[in-house]
Structures are given as structure tokens and as C-alpha cells.
Amino acid sequence: MRVPTGGNGVPTGTRANAVTNFTGPKKLLDEYHTLTLKQVQSWAAYNWAGNDDPRVDDPTLEIKELDLLAADASGKRAASKQQYRIRSELLYAILNNTIEENDLDLIANESDDYTFADPLTGDQKRDGVILLFKILQDVKPSTVIDVQDLENKLSEATLQKYDNDVPKLMREMETIWKEIKRLKPNTYSDSRFLTQLFRALETTSNESLERTIEMLKDLWILQDPKCTIPFVIQTACTKYVNLVGANKWNVTSAKDTKIIALTTALNDHKKKFNELKSKVESGNKNDANSGGNDSGKGGKKKPKLKMPDWRTKFVGKTTNQEGKKWVWCKEHKAKGLFDGLYMPDGHNHAEWKKEKNVRLAEWKEQ
Helix, strand or coil, rough: CEECCCCCCCCHHHHHHCCCCCCCEEHHHHHHHHHHHHHHHHHHHHHHHCCCCCCCCCCCCCCCCCCCCHHHHHHHHHHHHHHHHHHHHHHHHHHHHHHCCHHHHHHCCHHHHHHCCCCCCCCCEEEEHHHHHHHHHCCCCHHHHHHHHHHHHHHHHHCCCHCCCHHHHHHHHHHHHHHHHHHHCCCCHHHHHHHHHHHHCCCCCHHHHHHHHHHHHHHHHHHCCCHHHHHHHHHHHHHHHHHHHHCCCCCHHHHHHHHHHHHHHHHHHHHHHHHHHHHHHHHHHHHHCCCCCCCCCCCCCCCCCCCCCCHHHCCCCEECCHHHHHEEEEEEECCEEEEEEECCCCCCCCHHHHHHHHHHHHHCCC
């Protein structure tokens, strides 16, 4: 629903044939924080007023009868106002049945802000649009979402995300923290913020800064009164500036050096393993193509096939074995072992060989 913030709703002069002349509409659910109670009441009062009653900035919360049979623009305004009234009453009923009883009692204390009365009959109506606005003002759902996003930024902050620049990290985290305090005061304590500061600073790979942060944490744990947020930020920034000035900032810690060395060694072992695997595979292929000598020639045993013998003995272009159809592939050869092989029905040797080469290449890359 949109709430106009300009125009009186009843055009005159050259625009007399227009239905309304409203300007500056704002979405109630998205832009409620930019609206005032008076603006929402003015919009509601316009719709509870008569056909041609204008919107005014300081309205009286009265109900007037609409003439839905009026001609031209007046009748169209009446129809539009009637639609507003129906939606408003429906919205009030939904809110009234949804809000807990204790909260309803609190809202009832401010019912004068959203109650319209008929001066002739004394009948009263509660305006759901005004009530929704007041609830949004109290709950501030967008603020809750904004604060959650800011808290996530604090908990995910690292030196690496800020170019390993300590002052830059500290400035950004302090700015975020102050914004949280502005949006929701007294919800993010100094102690909680200090915890995030230490966590972010501990993402450093500089051993000297690590020792400084450990010292600051010890002071904080021991509840040293001087270990305040400004003190921690100033100490960390000063340490950073001194390390940069002494060309010691980009010096990695012993821990990182060990990690790099272990990673290098692991890659070397992986490379050697792949080389050995290739030699073994190459050796097996050569054995298979070496002529298939049996144990009576040169003392070498004929390799044993890991498949049924019937697959290597041609009995026709097709055969039925093991409950399914097989086709003869003369391209499948292994010197000394078989000269053709039965393959599952639908076999395409060229595609099979291509897939085999792909799988072999993937294996070697592991």
C-alpha cells in the first residue's frame, strides 16, 4: 500500500476531470521509517471523509458517508475510498486476531491515533493502516535486518579481506560497531566487540603481531582497566606501523613457514606417486603385449584373464550369455591373450576407447 505525502486529492481548474492529484507516494511496508504518523493519518482521514473532501495535513478523524452513485470523478473517488475502508477494516481484523493479548492492551492505550468516529451516529471504526504503521514503528523490522547484516560483517571480518592493513580493518570494524549502536542501542556490548576485534586480528600471519594480540587478550581476560577498545585499536595499529617501518610486516610466522613446507612436500610426494603409477601401468601394458609366454618358456607365466573364457572365443557375431546379449568386437585385442572379444550389446569400440582415454587422463591428474 502506498501513502501519498503531497496533493489534496481533489483537483481543480484545468485538472478538474482528473480523479486525484496526489504526489510523493511511499510504500508503507518498505518506507515506513520515512513517514510520519500525521502523514498516514491524513491519508486515512481522506479515505474516511466524503467524496470530495480533500486531504489535509492536520485531519479530524471522522467518518462521513460516501455517495457511490455520484457522477464522473466524484463517483470514482468514492469507489476508491470505499475500497480503502474495506481493506483497512480487514487489515485491522487480521492484526487484532494475530497480536498477543498483552500487546493488544498496550496498543489499545494509543487507540485514539487510529479510531475514526461518525459525528452523527457515534459509530467508531479502527483504521488498520494506521495501526500497521504504529506497529512497524515499534518493531522496526528493517532495522533488525540491517543490524543482523552489520553483525555478520563484524563476525566475518579478517585482515585478508582488508588487504592485511590493520588500521583499515580497525576503522571499518569500529564504524560498523558504532552504526549498530546507533540503530539498536545497548544491544552490542563493548566486551562483545572486543571479542570480535581479537578474533579478526588473530587472522594475521605475522608472528610479532600475534604475540602482541596475545598480550592484549591476557590483559583483557585479567580485566585490566586499561584494556579498553581504544587502547586495543591504538596498540594494534602502532604495532603494525612499526613493523611496516622496519620492513618486518610481510615476514611470515614459523607456523606459516611449516605449512608451506608441508604443502610443498605433499605435492612432491603426489608427483612421485603419479610417476610411479604411470610406470606400473606402462609395465603392465608391456607384459600384456610381450607375446604371452607360458611357464615353459623363459620361466614366465601366461597372465591370467580376469573374465570368462567364452568372451575370447568366437562362436558368431552375437551370443547370449549370463542372461543378456553380447556382440563380437574384433578391435578388442591383447597380444597373447585374445584376438577379439565379446562386448555388451550396443558396444561402439571407438566411443569406448575415447571414454577409456578420458578416464585414464583424469586418473593421472589425481
